[in-house]
Amino acid sequence: MAPFFALKIYKIINVYIFSLLTYYVLVLNPIKLWGSGMRILKDISVSAVLAGFVAVLVGFSSSVAIVFHAADALMLSDSIKISWIVALGIGMATTGFCLSLYYRAPVVTAWSTPGAALLATSLEGASYPEAIGAFIFSALLMVLVGVTGMFNRLVALIPLPIACAMLAGILLQFGLSIFTSLQSEMLMVVTMTLGYLLSKKVYPRYAILVVLFIGFAYLVLDNDVVFNNPSFTIGALIWTSPEWNLGAILGVGLPLFLVTMSSQNIPGAAVLKVNGYQVPASSLVGWTGVASMVLAPFGGYAISLAAITAAICTGDESHPDKTKRYVAGLSAGLFYLLAAVFASSIVVLFASLPIEMVAALAGLALLGTIGNNIRTALDPEETREAALITFLMTASGASLFGIASAFWGIVFGVICLIIQKKWR
Template sequence: MNKILSDMSLSAVVAGFVAVLIGFASSVAIVFQAADAAGADDAMKVSWIMALGLGMGATCFFLSWWYKAPVITAWSTPGAALLATSLNEASYAESIAVFMFAGVLALVIGVTGLFDRLMRWIPLPIACAMLVGVLFNFGVAIFTSLEASPWLVLTMLLAYLFSKLILPRYAVIIVLIAGLVMVLIEPQTNFSSIPLTIGTLQWVTPEWNTSLILGVGLPLFIVTLTSQNIPGVAVMRASHYQTPVSNIISWTGISTVLLAPFGGFAFNLAAITAAICSGDECHKDPAKRYIAGMSAGVFYMLAGLAGASVVGLFAVFPKAMIAALAGIALLGTIGANLKAAFDSDTYREPALITFLTTVSGVSFFGVASAFWGICFGSLVLIIQRIKK
């Protein structure tokens, strides 16, 4: 406890808060679409948010504390998008079985160590290029949001530029405050409609349907692995954290199995929000950034307990503010990984192919572009080595 208190910093705590804010606000609508497809009623939807919040909170808090690194977990946004289009013919109980099956597969690949061995085969420049491809649209969103809400986003951007000159460690904090002030002075901002309630968990016993388990559960596992876990590991490796990822994947699998009956459809390593908690803006000392992971865990658990109240709160914030905040918070990470990806002559062309494939958003067989970026970049590297 004394070490945690001595390592505590405002910038790390705020980084954890920003990660939770962006994590919830950027994709909670997709989660509700998945819940609708599964046949969830309003009480079950609140249960989903509570299960997801408590699961992400517990894994972020305890894994960050144990490994002394900012281990950030998240729900699978691509997985939710897959479920939203794939569960229309399934009953709610059959959907729960699909979630549990995907969790068991994640547990197996973690316990056997297969995921660790897979990640050792991927060179750091290629992993960094893939990460930049994943984050690229978040940086671009700063300027697309500028067109939609010019005064709000311009104020946040100027706050970032000036704070980087004066108080670089607290740049993201100042940007968040600037955004909140701009939202509060807007006359149409209305906080009175936010319900003040605590959510409750709703247990549903799974019903096993083999065709659904293979047809939806297996793609859910693959999408989560390729779109979330691989970029999540790339963030950790790019920040020089050598945590044993197979153990972490095992814990996300266990969390999915345990919380699936309540609506916890898929837990995995985060990429976008993890980058916020592992950069220099979080803390200059990498050894003290684990506080951001623990803080994110606390905020996730509070968000889960609040349930409908948190969903209502996030709905008040303009989409332009969330998009700009995410992009600005990730600028340092995008720049650092661009340098790491393209600094070496040996890896420049494989890294470029990886980046272009990932940022294209191309998808084959339902598998996301982050996976194909790694594959195509590695293929280019192998061909180059054969030629030599």
């Protein structure tokens, strides 16, 4: 009887949240939305819209296979797998768009890729309804961290050089992927890189547009690349009622929360911080937790702050004026919504793109961000060693006790700072 009432209460909470948001948007705030729309039209730019598109392209193509792998661990049908992508796409679209609009900052959200990798290995023996219950528990913890303001205090403790070093360590592999891709697709990668370097001198704001055009032109002219001719079908959400199992909650829900916080939310908050956006990180995490809680029964296992794709939208390539880069967050939200609506077709389309093209595109889009963060991290002499330790630990990708290297990079860097200050 208790689980029945818990399910009823959960459904009522979902309906209440949806109704409250709808009332706020359509009834209380029409004038503000109108004013926002007029400002967006003034601030919109091709480079910012393109940055949002590239962020979605990189986000989907680089990790959608991991999400499906997690779904395969539960032996789910294809229709439920598509429901996962639809739910995650809706969650990323609504949170990214609304938070970017509200805070006037390029807030980009993402599904938890490390969380999906965790699910792929930790769901053995759990039923799908029990997994849904674990997803909801993880989301509730994120809401709790956001509401109490705990995450704000955690982010405030991280010095800027340490945050920059961690971000540079996360993005390093994407920069290296430009050159590792030369081994298999030399002509395509060299052409894209030359296009980037030349356009940076002539039209720097449109350098990534040129790279994207070159990449797709190469695919059209290359007879070896075969697109699977996807038919544009609309995906559907499928509700699954949760079941509450203590073993699944502690064995899946709690680790999912910890991995998402350490591998996604902390780096995601650092991206905004190092680019000068003073937004309340706890509020961002809280709203992603609300979205995850609402969409969990449809397969939205964990929505969090983005780090890598956010770096694409917050850099100079998005817009020289950082106050106008929020348009990239709005753009990413809209593209995620399109991806959610046509989930089954988008997955097939992205699967047809060569890995080398996506890797080169991501690496070139992040090249300036990597350089700027390395410079900021290593510039102050008094924090240089600590920042270098953070950078190397994060870039190593070493996972300790099931927690990702980005978290340990910050921990080791802060410990190094404390020891050096005490010694002085």
